[in-house]
Amino acid sequence: xxxxxxxxxxxxxxxxxxxxxxxxxxxxxxxxxxxxxxxxxxxxxxxxxxxxxxxxxxxxxxxxxxxxxxxxxxxxx
Numbered sequence: 362x363x364x365x366x367x368x369x370x371x372x373x374x375x376x377x378x379x380x381x382x383x384x385x386x387x388x389x390x391x392x393x394x395x396x397x398x399x400x401x402x403x404x405x406x407x408x409x410x411x412x413x414x415x416x417x418x419x420x421x422x423x424x425x426x427x428x429x430x431x432x433x434x435x436x437x438x
Contacts, residue, residue: 363389364394364434365392366394366395367380367381367397368397369381370429381396385409385437390415390438392436394435394436398431398433399429400429406421415438416435421434
């Protein structure tokens, strides 16, 4: 399984979701998008769960590494 990592901490907040959706769309089935973010991406999780059929919500994980560093994985079915 291939893992693509995207650090969105330096991307302006209003530009993050479109960039994340584009990166997720480029993945093949069975691949994973790993995000490095400055907050827990719960709104993005719910957005992906509701709008992206290929998102494997059951395989989603998130871990807090530091005060402003969250690592979230978004697997593609």
